[in-house]
Amino acid sequence: xxxxxxxxxxxxxxxxxxxxxxxxxxxxxxxxxxxxxxxxxxxxxxxxxxxxxxxxxxxxxxxxxxxxxxxxxxxxxxxxxxxxxxxxxxxxxxxxxxxxxxxxxxxxxxxxxxx
Amino acid sequence: xxxxxxxxxxxxxxxxxxxxxxxxxxxxxxxxxxxxxxxxxxxxxxxxxxxxxxxxxxxxxxxxxxxxxxxxxxxxxxxxxxxxxxxxxxxxxxxxxxxxxxxxxxxxxxxxxx
Numbered sequence: 233x234x235x236x237x238x239x240x241x242x243x244x245x246x247x248x249x250x251x252x253x254x255x256x257x258x259x260x261x262x263x264x265x266x267x268x269x270x271x272x273x274x275x276x277x278x279x280x281x282x283x284x285x286x287x288x289x290x291x292x293x294x295x296x297x298x299x300x301x302x303x304x305x306x307x308x309x310x311x312x313x314x315x316x317x318x319x320x321x322x323x324x325x326x327x328x329x330x331x332x333x334x335x336x337x338x339x340x341x342x343x344x345x346x347x
Numbered sequence: 348x349x350x351x352x353x354x355x356x357x358x359x360x361x362x363x364x365x366x367x368x369x370x371x372x373x374x375x376x377x378x379x380x381x382x383x384x385x386x387x388x389x390x391x392x393x394x395x396x397x398x399x400x401x402x403x404x405x406x407x408x409x410x411x412x413x414x415x416x417x418x419x420x421x422x423x424x425x426x427x428x429x430x431x432x433x434x435x436x437x438x439x440x441x442x443x444x445x446x447x448x449x450x451x452x453x454x455x456x457x458x459x460x461x
Contacts (some may be wrong), residue, residue, distance in 0.1 A: 234355070263450055265416065266448060273353070273454070274454060275350075275438075275452040275453055275454045275455070276390070276438070276440075276452040277452075278448075281448050295432075315381075322389050322390075324389075324413075326447055326448060332405050333378070333395045333402070333403060333445055333447045333449070334392035334395065334403065334405075334447065335380075335390075335392065335447050335450075336381075336405070337382075337389030337390045337391070338389050339387070339388055339389050340387075340388070
């Protein structure tokens with residue numbers, strides 16, 4: 233079975249400071265991992281994905297994440313937060329090589345960006 | 348269409364009533380997914396269609412929930428005898444083939460059962 237744990241339900245940072253959103257995963261197989269963002273009243277948007285290629289993955293809007301198998305982690309980072317980054321972020325795991333198509337979402341981290 | 352379209356955007360219904368939620372996927376996408384997002388939670392998988400058939404319905408919570416996709420395009424999620432616990436945002440996503448990682452999500456239907 234696959235699961236993800238987002239270690240912080242809320243994160244607050246000041247504009248211009250670094251962002252770190254933490255995610256640990258559990259998977260019986262080699263997982264694919266993703267980060268999605270959800271702005272209020274908007275659909276889920278894929279930020280980045282890891283699918284067994286490079287362990288450091290770069291996404292949109294300056295976000296990146298590093299897959300660390302030894303730590304079963306896939307933390308999301310950004311060097312400098314912008315006001316527009318305020319949103320809900322979801323860490324997601326998929327066991328694609330099992331043929332199962334479902335994505336398993338974490339419970340989300342709400343990012344607040346203070347001016 | 349340009350994106351995944353879900354209608355209605357909001358639905359309020361009385362406990363015990365029947366509801367239908369509609370999803371129009373991106374044109375040409377053969378795979379379609381339904382998820383349910385309860386307040387303060389991440390989306391939970393309900394069902395996956397490849398073409399007209401339900402390839403994985405393991406996430407449907409009970410037999411009050413049913414979904415169809417008769418022509419391999421539009422899908423309808425049907426909930427019978429609604430309960431207050433069914434209140435949630437129901438999300439639809441579609442992908443060109445069966446890669447869930449390449450899925451595009453709609454904005455969801457917010458269902459409130461009173």
